[in-house]
Amino acid sequence: MAKLNFGGVEENVVTRDEFPLAKAQQVLKNEVVAVIGYGVQGPGQALNQKDNGINVIVGQRKNSKTWDKAVKDGFVPGETLFEIEEALQRGTIICYLLSDAAQIQLWPTVKKHLTAGKALYFSHGFGITFNEQTGIVPPKDVDVFLVAPKGSGTSLRRMFLQGRGLNSSYAIFQDATGKAKERVTALGIAVGSGYLFETDFKKEVYSDLTGERGTLMGAIQGIFAAQYQVLRSKGHTPSEAFNETVEELTQSLMPLVAENGMDWMYANCSTTAQRGALDWWKKFRDATLPVFNDLYESVATGKESQRSIDSNSQVDYREKLEAELKELRESEMWQAGKTVRSLRPENQKPAEVVA
Numbered sequence: 083m084a085k086l087n088f089g090g091v092e093e094n095v096v097t098r099d100e101f102p103l104a105k106a107q108q109v110l111k112n113e114v115v116a117v118i119g120y121g122v123q124g125p126g127q128a129l130n131q132k133d134n135g136i137n138v139i140v141g142q143r144k145n146s147k148t149w150d151k152a153v154k155d156g157f158v159p160g161e162t163l164f165e166i167e168e169a170l171q172r173g174t175i176i177c178y179l180l181s182d183a184a185q186i187q188l189w190p191t192v193k194k195h196l197t198a199g200k201a202l203y204f205s206h207g208f209g210i211t212f213n214e215q216t217g218i219v220p221p222k223d224v225d226v227f228l229v230a231p232k233g234s235g236t237s238l239r240r241m242f243l244q245g246r247g248l249n250s251s252y253a254i255f256q257d258a259t260g261k262a263k264e265r266v267t268a269l270g271i272a273v274g275s276g277y278l279f280e281t282d283f284k285k286e287v288y289s290d291l292t293g294e295r296g297t298l299m300g301a302i303q304g305i306f307a308a309q310y311q312v313l314r315s316k317g318h319t320p321s322e323a324f325n326e327t328v329e330e331l332t333q334s335l336m337p338l339v340a341e342n343g344m345d346w347m348y349a350n351c352s353t354t355a356q357r358g359a360l361d362w363w364k365k366f367r368d369a370t371l372p373v374f375n376d377l378y379e380s381v382a383t384g385k386e387s388q389r390s391i392d393s394n395s396q397v398d399y400r401e402k403l404e405a406e407l408k409e410l411r412e413s414e415m416w417q418a419g420k421t422v423r424s425l426r427p428e429n430q431k432p433a434e435v436v437a
């Protein structure tokens with residue numbers, strides 16, 4: 083394990099150099115990795131493992147869209163694709179990749195198949211950390227660990243296919259076999275992680291729930307909506323408001339931040355922009371700090387997990403979710419975005435050749 087300096091703080095990191103794929107294949111050679119659930123993380127992790135030569139099977143409900151998707155992706159019914167219970171029985175490592183709410187429902191079935199020496203793998207600290215809400219308490223004689231890719235399962239797969247790798251966190255909750263560390267590290271590399279950083283279940287879920295409600299998803303939509311509203315109310319057109327709020331950020335500026343940090347992005351903008359950004363960023367930090375503190379509190383007290391369980395356990399949760407996503411999609415800002423995206427040269431049909 084490498085110790086690396088992150089802004090002055092030393093942390094443990096596992097890299098592909100010290101734990102190459104060949105080592106992961108060696109550690110997992112006698113294991114059957116059963117990926118239970120084929121939603122977003124399921125396909126990314128199962129396909130990457132398959133392409134990495136790991137003995138992976140998928141457990142999914144028959145007669146479902148996701149069963150058909152697994153077949154289309156190359157999993158073979160009766161060989162590498164099974165009903166959930168059969169996959170649970172065959173697997174020596176159970177990757178529990180149902181939605182966090184659905185994991186509660188299926189838990190009694192999963193528990194039944196967790197015989198001594200098997201491993202229970204999560205991609206989130208949710209079920210274990212909030213066990214008073216989820217009822218997920220594994221038997222003592224199995225390994226329990228997580229690898230949480232820090233991004234969508236869709237990106238995990240896409241980046242793997244591009245020869246890149248998403249970073250993941252990993253944590254061990256229970257080491258019953260004495261092999262939890264090598265098992266979890268091997269799985270982390272096998273699912274396509276670029277590198278693995280160490281955490282524990284509670285820290286993973288607290289930071290993850292904060293991040294997705296905060297800057298990664300919730301706060302960013304909120305700040306986009308506020309700026310767009312101000313520009314529109316002052317008479318700017320939708321295209322101008324959208325371009326100045328979203329398009330420029332995603333297409334031009336964020337790639338520069340990703341490449342080399344915020345100061346690099348600033349350095350590549352005008353001195354006028356730099357002056358303004360340097361003057362204003364602290365005001366935004368101070369204005370949002372109380373909201374972020376409330377958010378963290380809401381996560382740590384279990385309010386956010388309870389809300390997620392309550393809403394995502396309802397039978398009609400998908401319809402309700404779709405209605406909320408539709409509202410976002412049909413808002414003027416994102417409709418303007420749709421037109422803007424269609425105008426990107428790479429999204430335009432090739433011009434007709436004039437003879």
Ligand SMILES: NC(=O)C1=CN([C@@H]2O[C@H](COP(=O)(O)OP(=O)(O)OC[C@H]3O[C@@H](n4cnc5c(N)ncnc54)[C@H](O)[C@@H]3O)[C@@H](O)[C@H]2O)C=CC1
Nearest residue numbers: 119120121122123124148179180181182184205206234235
């Ligand atoms: N979506 C993502 O990219 C990320 C997800 N995670 C974590 O990974 C885990 C899996 O998340 P997702 O892939 O988003 O799950 P998901 O919401 O896509 O659902 C996964 C599967 O569960 C199945 N399912 C739902 N209810 C079921 C039930 N009652 N019985 C049997 N199957 C049922 C669905 O058909 C689907 O195939 C969660 O712990 C999540 O927090 C972590 C990082 C990112």
Ligand SMILES: CC(=O)[C@](C)(O)C(=O)O
Nearest residue numbers: 231232233234235290294
């Ligand atoms: C993609 C990811 O890591 C999230 C946002 O935390 C999630 O989907 O739960």
Ligand SMILES: [Mg+2]
Nearest residue numbers: 231232233290
């Ligand atoms: Mg996350």
Ligand SMILES: [Mg+2]
Nearest residue numbers: 206290291294
């Ligand atoms: Mg999350």
